[in-house]
Amino acid sequence: MLHRLRNDFRLSIITLLGASAILGITPFAVLRFLQGNPFAAAIDLTILTGISAGVVYAWRTGDTRRSGLFLALVACSGAVLVGFVVGEPGLFWLYPCLVTTFFLTSPRIAVTLNVLSILALMVHGGAFRSPVQMWSFAATAAVVSACAYVFARRNQNQRRRLEHLATVDPLTGVKNRRSMDEELQMAAANAERTGLSYALALLDIDHFKKINDEYGHSVGDQVLTDLVTLIDQNTRKSDQLFRYGGEEFVLLLPGVDGADLEAVMGHLQQVLRRHMKHPGGPVTASFGVALLRHGETVESWIARADDALYQAKAGGRDRIVFADVLMAVASQSA
Numbered sequence: 001m002l003h004r005l006r007n008d009f010r011l012s013i014i015t016l017l018g019a020s021a022i023l024g025i026t027p028f029a030v031l032r033f034l035q036g037n038p039f040a041a042a043i044d045l046t047i048l049t050g051i052s053a054g055v056v057y058a059w060r061t062g063d064t065r066r067s068g069l070f071l072a073l074v075a076c077s078g079a080v081l082v083g084f085v086v087g088e089p090g091l092f093w094l095y096p097c098l099v100t101t102f103f104l105t106s107p108r109i110a111v112t113l114n115v116l117s118i119l120a121l122m123v124h125g126g127a128f129r130s131p132v133q134m135w136s137f138a139a140t141a142a143v144v145s146a147c148a149y150v151f152a153r154r155n156q157n158q159r160r161r162l163e164h165l166a167t168v169d170p171l172t173g174v175k176n177r178r179s180m181d182e183e184l185q186m187a188a189a190n191a192e193r194t195g196l197s198y199a200l201a202l203l204d205i206d207h208f209k210k211i212n213d214e215y216g217h218s219v220g221d222q223v224l225t226d227l228v229t230l231i232d233q234n235t236r237k238s239d240q241l242f243r244y245g246g247e248e249f250v251l252l253l254p255g256v257d258g259a260d261l262e263a264v265m266g267h268l269q270q271v272l273r274r275h276m277k278h279p280g281g282p283v284t285a286s287f288g289v290a291l292l293r294h295g296e297t298v299e300s301w302i303a304r305a306d307d308a309l310y311q312a313k314a315g316g317r318d319r320i321v322f323a324d325v326l327m328a329v330a331s332q333s334a
């Protein structure tokens with residue numbers, strides 16, 4: 001439970017806001033009932049039920065996007081209803097809601113909800129003693145919303161930048177090993193569910209250390225970025241390339257197997273041979289390819305591709321070894 005709270009920002013916000021709302025609203029529900037206003041108490045109780053349902057849904061399904069939106073809707077409509085029924089004292093409840101919406105849903109939806117809530121109270125008008133009070137309320141609510149919007153946009157941009165830094169290799173711009181782990185797990189789960197075939201090609205540039213040593217690191221870096229560009233230009237949109245480490249890459253190919261897979265890999269090898277160069281001549285790569293087996297773990301899948309790559313290197317490099325046919329395709333002379 002603590003692990004989920006620590007790793008899922010929106011779930012932790014939903015839980016915190018849910019708990020605060022329950023603690024904050026419950027005494028008012030009781031008070032309003034005791035003061036002889038059962039209608040207002042019933043509204044508070046409905047809001048509490050809605051918030052609790054949203055929190056439970058978020059925990060059960062992990063779908064914090066929908067539950068966040070639902071909670072923002074409950075909070076805003078609840079605050080507006082309280083304003084209608086209780087009048088002036090009820091208006092104060094809208095302020096925490098105007099801020100909360102930005103934590104629960106996207107800034108654009110939050111702004112829309114906030115504007116609609118403020119307008120609803122103004123059009124109804126019953127909660128205000130005078131037009132001056134109504135316009136003061138509108139102005140202060142708009143300022144609170146604007147500040148929360150600026151803060152939320154900044155927060156969203158920073159989170160996106162952090163996500164990018166954590167998942168993308170800065171040199172080549174392809175996804176890094178961390179994202180690869182997630183994508184391969186998703187591929188394995190999808191294969192179990194739909195029966196779609198998935199191939200994994202482990203690709204390693206040959207004698208890369210020599211290129212670095214003889215021509216410098218910047219030439220080595222250029223070879224790495226050239227390789228990524230060439231693979232990007234010569235694979236399907238659904239294929240995904242990851243930097244596995246150093247000069248090693250993983251290419252994930254969904255929906256291809258058998259002779260088609262051999263053709264795709266053969267074509268890729270030809271393209272790299274023809275176009276990948278350094279100042280001293282052509283650059284080649286070795287490939288280990290494995291198809292995901294039924295019920296196989298991602299670790300075993302990678303290990304089989306790694307074994308195949310090892311065979312390709314041991315067999316003389318610049319070749320493709322398919323783990324599944326246990327046969328080296330000696331394509332050096334092709």
Ligand SMILES: Nc1nc2c(ncn2[C@@H]2O[C@H](COP(=O)(O)OP(=O)(O)OP(=O)(O)O)[C@@H](O)[C@H]2O)c(=O)[nH]1
Pocket residue numbers: 171204205206207208209210212216217218219220221224245246247313317
């Ligand atoms: N330029 C550059 N070099 C890197 C980068 N990451 C790793 N390397 C280098 O890649 C080289 C990998 O060398 P090895 O593992 O010996 O592999 P190799 O020389 O390609 O030999 P084989 O794979 O057996 O053909 C090392 O010299 C690393 O310093 C990088 O981002 N840029």
